[in-house]
Amino acid sequence: xxxxxxxxKGTLKTIVLKLLSDNKRMYGYEITQKVKELTLDKIQITEGxxxxxxxxxxxxxxxxxxxxxxxxxxxxxxxxxxxxKTKTKEKVNELADFMSTMKxxxxxxxxxx
Amino acid sequence: xxxxxxxxKGTLKTIVLKLLSDNKRMYGYEITQKVKELTLDKIQITEGxxxxxxxxxxxxxxxxxxxxxxxxxxxxxxxxxxxxKTKTKEKVNELADFMSTMKxxxxxxxxxx
DNA sequence: CTCTTATACATAAGAAAATTATGTATCTTT
DNA sequence: AAAGATACATAATTTTCTTATGTATAAGAG
Numbered sequence: 001x002x003x004x005x006x007x008x009k010g011t012l013k014t015i016v017l018k019l020l021s022d023n024k025r026m027y028g029y030e031i032t033q034k035v036k037e038l039t040l041d042k043i044q045i046t047e048g049x050x051x052x053x054x055x056x057x058x059x060x061x062x063x064x065x066x067x068x069x070x071x072x073x074x075x076x077x078x079x080x081x082x083x084x085k086t087k088t089k090e091k092v093n094e095l096a097d098f099m100s101t102m103k104x105x106x107x108x109x110x111x112x113x
Numbered sequence: 114x115x116x117x118x119x120x121x122k123g124t125l126k127t128i129v130l131k132l133l134s135d136n137k138r139m140y141g142y143e144i145t146q147k148v149k150e151l152t153l154d155k156i157q158i159t160e161g162x163x164x165x166x167x168x169x170x171x172x173x174x175x176x177x178x179x180x181x182x183x184x185x186x187x188x189x190x191x192x193x194x195x196x197x198k199t200k201t202k203e204k205v206n207e208l209a210d211f212m213s214t215m216k217x218x219x220x221x222x223x224x225x226x
Numbered sequence: 227c228t229c230t231t232a233t234a235c236a237t238a239a240g241a242a243a244a245t246t247a248t249g250t251a252t253c254t255t256t
Numbered sequence: 257a258a259a260g261a262t263a264c265a266t267a268a269t270t271t272t273c274t275t276a277t278g279t280a281t282a283a284g285a286g
Contacts (some may be wrong), residue, residue: 001207001210003207003210003211003214004123004207005244005245005271006122006123006271006272007123007124007207007208007211007282008123008243008244009119009122009123009242009243009244009271009272009273010117010119010120010121010122010123010242010243010244010273011120012243012244013243014219015215015218018218020209022130022221023232024126026266027261027263028265029261029262029263029264030263031202033262035218038217038218038221039214039217039218039258042210042211042214043214043218046244046245046246047263047265048244048245048246048247048263048265048267049243050246051247051264051265051266052243052244052266053243053244055265062195070252070253070262070263071252071253072251072252072253073251073252073253073262073263073264074263074264075262075263075264076263076264085214092127094114094116094117095120095215095219096216096219097114097155098116098120098155099212099215099216100114100130101152101155101156102124102197102208102212103209104151104152105148105151105152105156105179106127106131106205106208106268108135108151117275118274119242119243121272122242122243122244122246122271122272122273123244123271123273125229125271125272125273140234140235140282141234141235141237142233142234143234146233159273159274159275160234160235160236161236161237161238161273161274161275161276162272162273162274164236164237165237165272166233166272166273168236183233183234183281183282184281184282185280185281185282186233186235186280186281186282187234187235187237188233188234188235189234204230208272209246223262
């Protein structure tokens with residue numbers, strides 16, 4: 001199963017922050033591959049979505065960056081800033097809570113009282 | 114906690130279909146109140162989001178409608194069509210699967226191997 | 227009896243967050 | 257030498273909401 005595209009909406013930022021909280025630093029392409037691997041290809045982050053998101057996180061001061069040359073090619077590493085760590089906890093908690101709520105909604109039989 | 118608005122994106126249609134699968138028929142306002150009640154005010158479906166979604170479901174043949182007068186006011190009931198019932202199962206399964214995947218992503222410690 | 231709040235529908239303008247398409251360039255494998 | 261993988265980036269477009277606005281009836285409070 002590959003999820004219909006609309007499901008990912010709203011969760012991308014949280015996924016990226018969570019990965020960065022578990023890994024000291026990661027670069028964009030690495031993030032796409034890690035998510036693909038961890039979700040058994042169910043979630044494929046597109047580059048057109050990822051890079052603007054990373055830039056937004058940087059603009060918001062939630063991540064810091066370091067560019068390094070690997071051979072002749074630039075690789076841009078992202079790491080959480082202190083405020084990014086705080087934000088990550090908030091976002092992860094919120095998403096976990098939301099998923100509990102959604103699970104409840106999907107499981108119950110809402111026979112009108 | 115009230116969820117940040119972007120989280121609901123992509124899940125609204127599935128929520129509506131699920132509610133209709135548990136109740137023979139519902140009208141728009143009733144759906145907003147039911148979701149509010151079931152989620153303890155955590156999810157507030159706005160009318161600007163709901164009515165276009167209901168119309169889209171109707172255009173896609175997933176729901177049928179019946180308009181009734183309650184006093185002088187029209188109330189429009191929505192009910193799943195046969196194809197809507199099939200679609201609901203698919204969407205609910207997909208969302209449940211997605212939530213499992215997300216839960217996994219958020220819980221693990223993804224130390225790079 | 228009048229005002230406010232709730233019920234009940236609807237649409238339009240705008241914003242947010244993705245997809246899809248495109249571009250550049252290097253590295254690795256066949 | 258070509259193809260596919262790695263690695264970044266941005267622009268045009270689409271999807272899906274929010275916010276604002278509009279109309280109208282019903283119910284409850286003061």
